[in-house]
Amino acid sequence: MMHRLAAWLGAMSCILSPVAAFAQEKSASRPGFAMAPGACILLFRPDISVGAQSTGGIAEPNADWTQEAREHLDAALGRAQQGMGHPIVTAAAPVGEAAAALAAYRALFSVVADSVIEYQFFPGNRLPTKKRAGQFDWTMGPGVAALGQGSGCGYGLFLLTEDQFGSTGRKMLQIVALMARVPVTSGVHKGYAGLVDLRTGELIWLNADRQMGGDVRTADGAAKRVAQLLEGFPGAVPVPAGSGQ
Amino acid sequence: MIRAGIAALLAGLALAGAPVRAGAASGAGALPPYAGLYQPSTVDERGLWMKADEYERQLRDSAFVIRDAALNAYVRGVFCRTVGPDRCAAVRLYVMRVPQFNATMMPNGALQIWSGLLLRVRSEAELAGILGHEFAHFERRHGLGRLRHGRVMTDIASWAGVLGGVSGLVVQTQAIGSIFTHSRADESEADLLGARYGAAAGYDARALPAIWMRLMDEADATALGRRQRSHRYDRVSFFASHPTSAQRAADLRAAAAALPPGGESGDQRLVGAIAPWRSAFLEDQLKLNDFEGTDVLLRQIAEAGWSEDLLFARAELYRGRGHPRDLVAAADLYRQAIGLNAGHPESWRGLGLALLRGGQVDEGRQALRHYLAARPDAADASMLAALLT
Numbered sequence: 001m002m003h004r005l006a007a008w009l010g011a012m013s014c015i016l017s018p019v020a021a022f023a024q025e026k027s028a029s030r031p032g033f034a035m036a037p038g039a040c041i042l043l044f045r046p047d048i049s050v051g052a053q054s055t056g057g058i059a060e061p062n063a064d065w066t067q068e069a070r071e072h073l074d075a076a077l078g079r080a081q082q083g084m085g086h087p088i089v090t091a092a093a094p095v096g097e098a099a100a101a102l103a104a105y106r107a108l109f110s111v112v113a114d115s116v117i118e119y120q121f122f123p124g125n126r127l128p129t130k131k132r133a134g135q136f137d138w139t140m141g142p143g144v145a146a147l148g149q150g151s152g153c154g155y156g157l158f159l160l161t162e163d164q165f166g167s168t169g170r171k172m173l174q175i176v177a178l179m180a181r182v183p184v185t186s187g188v189h190k191g192y193a194g195l196v197d198l199r200t201g202e203l204i205w206l207n208a209d210r211q212m213g214g215d216v217r218t219a220d221g222a223a224k225r226v227a228q229l230l231e232g233f234p235g236a237v238p239v240p241a242g243s244g245q
Numbered sequence: 246m247i248r249a250g251i252a253a254l255l256a257g258l259a260l261a262g263a264p265v266r267a268g269a270a271s272g273a274g275a276l277p278p279y280a281g282l283y284q285p286s287t288v289d290e291r292g293l294w295m296k297a298d299e300y301e302r303q304l305r306d307s308a309f310v311i312r313d314a315a316l317n318a319y320v321r322g323v324f325c326r327t328v329g330p331d332r333c334a335a336v337r338l339y340v341m342r343v344p345q346f347n348a349t350m351m352p353n354g355a356l357q358i359w360s361g362l363l364l365r366v367r368s369e370a371e372l373a374g375i376l377g378h379e380f381a382h383f384e385r386r387h388g389l390g391r392l393r394h395g396r397v398m399t400d401i402a403s404w405a406g407v408l409g410g411v412s413g414l415v416v417q418t419q420a421i422g423s424i425f426t427h428s429r430a431d432e433s434e435a436d437l438l439g440a441r442y443g444a445a446a447g448y449d450a451r452a453l454p455a456i457w458m459r460l461m462d463e464a465d466a467t468a469l470g471r472r473q474r475s476h477r478y479d480r481v482s483f484f485a486s487h488p489t490s491a492q493r494a495a496d497l498r499a500a501a502a503a504l505p506p507g508g509e510s511g512d513q514r515l516v517g518a519i520a521p522w523r524s525a526f527l528e529d530q531l532k533l534n535d536f537e538g539t540d541v542l543l544r545q546i547a548e549a550g551w552s553e554d555l556l557f558a559r560a561e562l563y564r565g566r567g568h569p570r571d572l573v574a575a576a577d578l579y580r581q582a583i584g585l586n587a588g589h590p591e592s593w594r595g596l597g598l599a600l601l602r603g604g605q606v607d608e609g610r611q612a613l614r615h616y617l618a619a620r621p622d623a624a625d626a627s628m629l630a631a632l633l634t
Contacts, residue, residue: 045302047299049296049299051292054396054399054400055399055400055403055404056396056398056399056400056401056402056403057399057403058392058395058396058399060289060292060392060396061292061293061295061296062288062291062292062295063288063291063292063294063295064288064291066292066295099305099306100306100307100308102306103303103305103306103307103308104308106303107303169400173403173404173407176407177407180407180409182406182407184403184407
């Protein structure tokens with residue numbers, strides 16, 4: 001009976017306890033890597049999701065906000081490329097075998113990016129092979145070359161942002177919970193950007209942040225978000241005017 | 246883990262995981278009126294569809310989608326016959342190469358049906374009931390209802406958690422429990438509507454309970470083989486998103502009894518349509534490393550007779566476990582398979598390996614020579630050739 005009660009309490013706290021935020025590194029790039037000057041960057045369809053977070057912590061996706069964010073982020077990227085020294089080319093939607101290859105590599109990239117974040121960016125959680133200082137050695141394999149074919153671009157850029165704006169109820173819960181000394185987080189604002197060498201498949205740079213700024217539903221906020229996403233980009237770092245970083 | 250479970254529950258609706266809800270779906274044989282090309286309208290529903298659309302962009306190009314035109318045309322044909330051409334046009338159907346028994350429906354009408362399900366259904370009537378079930382989730386907009394109900398209940402649970410105390414825990418428990426009760430009611434409603442769609446399309450609804458009876462036998466065998474506690478079918482667990490298989494079988498039996506008798510099973514058509522793929526699906530099943538469950542499944546499929554592919558799969562299953570007695574059983578099964586079709590080289594390969602491992606060197610090498618003669622370019626040819634000297 002007792003162990004059943006304990007299981008209950010465990011399950012309940014698992015559902016309702018907020019996720020603690022750990023200190024993590026945000027960015028890393030391949031040591032000694034220099035981008036070919038002027039080479040274009042192929043941008044794959046960014047993974048963008050914007051919504052609200054209910055009082056109980058459920059994600060409530062919002063189609064309008066997501067559409068606005070897509071447009072604003074796209075425009076902000078267009079402006080940012082001027083400071084990067086590399087033109088960004090939006091990848092055309094492929095068909096047939098090329099579509100299957102892209103789907104497979106998108107899936108692979110998200111797994112690799114998650115692995116970098118989990119096994120390299122959290123210093124206490126590093127794999128034995130990822131402990132050397134300054135090391136950044138991750139690859140998706142030379143098959144990635146198929147993605148760049150016909151584009152003339154040497155690099156591929158993957159972007160992901162996920163935003164859940166804390167609802168009024170969530171914020172009230174946060175305040176009341178604070179009085180009861182229970183930490184409750186409100187809102188989710190995370191994203192990553194990653195650059196891949198399309199000839200070798202090597203991951204050149206990854207920048208991930210689980211607490212990002214900038215309201216992507218507005219033009220200014222999207223510019224700020226893009227600036228944060230491209231922080232530490234190998235080569236010139238874009239600093240859009242008025243981003244206040 | 247459990248939170249992720251709730252998230253998954255809220256995001257999509259799956260067939261397997263299951264009290265009947267009174268209301269819209271009640272009334273003998275009544276089907277909901279078709280509303281035409283449906284478009285989401287509210288913020289919640291448009292948000293859900295947006296997420297589903299993004300997911301489907303990935304799904305469409307996934308390597309797990311089976312693109313075989315004949316198999317797709319067959320499954321789609323059964324689906325269109327079941328729900329009618331208008332409703333059928335609202336759904337994209339994806340046959341997935343996944344060896345478990347499941348089918349899922351996204352809020353936007355993206356339907357996935359897994360190959361493990363195609364391997365396990367016996368007749369078109371069964372398949373129609375399942376496809377009708379998934380369509381019912383779409384037509385009744387269960388995804389949206391689940392989001393809204395889940396949101397209210399997690400709100401209540403969160404406030405109750407902050408307020409604390411024993412009463413807080415009681416309220417929390419009831420609110421979280423309500424999410425799963427709501428989910429089970431959706432599933433029961435979909436089961437009922439699925440049976441009605443099938444019956445309206447001329448399929449025999451009395452075929453449906455048997456699916457769940459067979460799945461229980463297989464699940465029990467799997468649990469036994471893995472030294473796990475057997476599933477309980479007499480009561481529903483707190484976190485169950487679906488009614489128990491026993492409940493579903495009983496409800497479907499009652500539903501079928503209320504429908505007009507008659508209808509066809511279409512078992513021969515189903516067997517014919519799956520036949521070109523069955524060996525591949527069996528091979529996937531063998532890789533699940535589930536000896537007892539797979540053995541029960543093979544015996545279930547073989548109730549209509551042991552064909553060559555079933556004998557071969559069972560032989561591979563036994564040789565894979567590899568006890569000395571298994572090798573003897575496997576060799577016998579390979580020989581039976583060869584007896585039905587001497588031109589199946591893989592049976593010679595298995596026979597050779599089973600005999601060699603069992604100490605019958607000469608006969609084993611002889612069988613391997615049969616295989617290598619038929620498949621000189623096989624990937625493992627040089628490795629097997631090394632066993633011949």
